[in-house]
Amino acid sequence: MPANVSPASPLSASARPQLVLELQADTAYLPVAAAAAENAAQVYGLDRGGALRLALAVEEFFAYLCRHAGREEPIRLTLAHGGTFASADFRFRAGEVSLRALNFAASVDLSSMDADNGDEAELGLLVAGRTTDRCGLTRSGPDVFHLNAEVDREYPEAEPISTPQHLAAPLRLEPQPAAGALRHAALLAAGRYPARLRPSSFSRPERFADMVAWGQYQALLALDAAGRPAGLICWRASGRRAVVFSGPYCFDPALAVETARLLTEGFLSRVARTEALCAFSERPTADLPRGWFENLGSLTLHGAPADAENGEGPEQSEGVDQPAYYRHLREDAGAAIWAHPDLFPFLRREYDRLAFSRDLLPAEPTDHTRLAAHSLLATSLDRLRGLAVLRPLLDGQDFAANLRAHVEAIQAQGVGDILLHLDLSEPWQGAQAPALAACGFAPRLVLPHAGASDILVCQHVPGHS
């Protein structure tokens, strides 16, 4: 393709190598699943330790599913090469499933463990969830679930480049930067921006370049007149309809305004005709040009304890306001959302301020007698940023207690910033406002179109347990 031709659909990716097995829900196949995972993980670039971790997760997941998955169809195990990680995905049917052991805060009373009542199997899931780098549960149909686990490849850390850059205009965009240029740019960004404002992979630049090569990140590079890196912006898909961006990173302060505008306009042009409906800031820098994004509000983040060692300064203990920026890539067609009436004043104020047309539908908590015993919350932890994000997956009678247990467990890990995302397309999620308030969560931001509908971001108030 000639150099001046733009790809029409930058989010389309070629198929990744994968191995698919269909297994009867029978523990006789446990060694098959585990051996396949270990071997595939090594083929996909994991070292022996990483491969064993994935194999352990597969073994434990499969043992659990043998007990709980529907018997009418085999379980499908997909082992895939993710570029910088290897993944295992179980697709299964389960009419009634108790996956509470996937909760981050789940614990099992070992003294009462009894293989006959299922505790042994639940302990397996707990082990699996904690030995992988990421794991999650999703639901793709009325009784179709996916259990997914990922283990990352190891990459060497590199020294950031903090030498001042003196670059020359005019600048131009490099829409498809080579791996070497990406590694160089990542280290330049690591040398100029604090850890909380850049992806952790910038400190492991080979990992960042691989993430771009495999489509986990998309990146645009600005080059100066001599072809030297002048700036970088990168983004990734967040769900099916949103992208989140980090940057723009500008390497010469004298050219920062021009660099930031070039990168921002290039980024928006690239995502404009893709499946993405909107763009959110993930790690916005102060170089983000004014007038290109809407300010959704801000979160007060305290960061990880280690940030002080990274030059974050003492203000971190007081908390730093991190603004959230947004841009809709289409014309808003309006929407209806579900929320508990307690949330209406906040939501009305925010929707009015942002000029979003929304019908607010009242959602009340479901009668306890109609709920399953246990709820399920997904947790993602970013230890570098000292940030945890909770997402409700399944409602249950123990929702409030489960949420409180999560907060305590996350705080015990030394992570102080806890967010909870409610998808307001789900009445049962919108109805959780009283439980959230009782647990110390306050509504902070509305993220339009970030989920199936809008997402309400609630933040745990420090000091409240």
Add this chain to the structure above:
Amino acid sequence: MCPAIAELVPDYIRAFEAYTPSRPDPVLMRQYGVDHLHRLNNNENALGPPADARAVIEAFEPPRSAIYPSGDCYALRLALSERFGKDPERFLVGNGSCEVIASVIKAFCEKGDNIITADKTFAVYEWVAEFSGFEARLIPLSNWGFDPEAMLAAMDARTKILFVCNPNNPTGTWWDKGTMERFLRGVAGRAIVVIDEAYCEYVDDEAFPNGMELMERHPNVVVFRTFSKMYALAGLRVGYVCGQRDVVDYIRRTHIVYSVNSLGQPAAAAALADDAGHILATRRMVAEAKELLLPAFDALGLKYVSGAGNFVMVETPASDSLIYRQLMRRGVMVRTMTGFRFPNWIRVSLVQLPAMRDFLAAFGEVLQAVSTGPA
């Protein structure tokens, strides 16, 4: 286990986002709490159809709705034949020009082929190619217009179609006769050249090339025209393609018959019958709108692009999607340009002066609001 439905879908469909049209005006008005809506988003001709077409529409008898239309738009093709002095078999009529875009791509492209067009132009060429599994090579605009040299440089043995939007939507730029002639000589018959002349009736300039003439010297030229813009029949969806007879014969093989309705066909034919006054009146309306808007944009210090066509594109100091929502709250609907890869620009249709004045008043309020707001 049965495969997930998504696993049955080709990658190029999974990666494609369906276009979401605007909701009906009454729904939008309710959502945004307004009692009126100026439609300045689709470049519709606010004067309405020419008198003869209007008469045909008013005389349409409901019982005719029970009868299938002419499957190949027989009478309309005769009218086009008479108007342009060409064999009626050289015309193929579709349900708007979007349908004929799909027909042309289906007729000439197979797996591994590509089409070439601009990155910032009417999106449907690119979309149809992409969701049909063909590569769309997108050439950056040069000085707001199509770049002929870069388009030629992007051609290879698998290039089947080059789409030239002349005048270009949304910039209004156009190639003159010399540029078009040099480009066609450069293509040298190696691929089909589609000249989309959806807005050609808005151009009153001797230097503007007429695709209907070009195709007689360049048999690989295919021209698209529409009754949606100048002729104000957008609601009836009538567009057509004209080319050499053998070219049109191939396109016809992929084209759905009976796709143009019984009201649209005679209305379009009538629109051609006596259109001179209608075209003059429309051009006058567009000129008056420009005389009002462009100095106002200058006074506001806003950059704009105003070429041929019944629209103007203006850069905004805030996100175009935010400007859209704020204008909607004031009863004005414009087109955001991020989807055209012009982030922070809006496109405004040029209509009668009262609506233009309303737009300017609302736009001024919105600019004030966003300049003092948190964005």
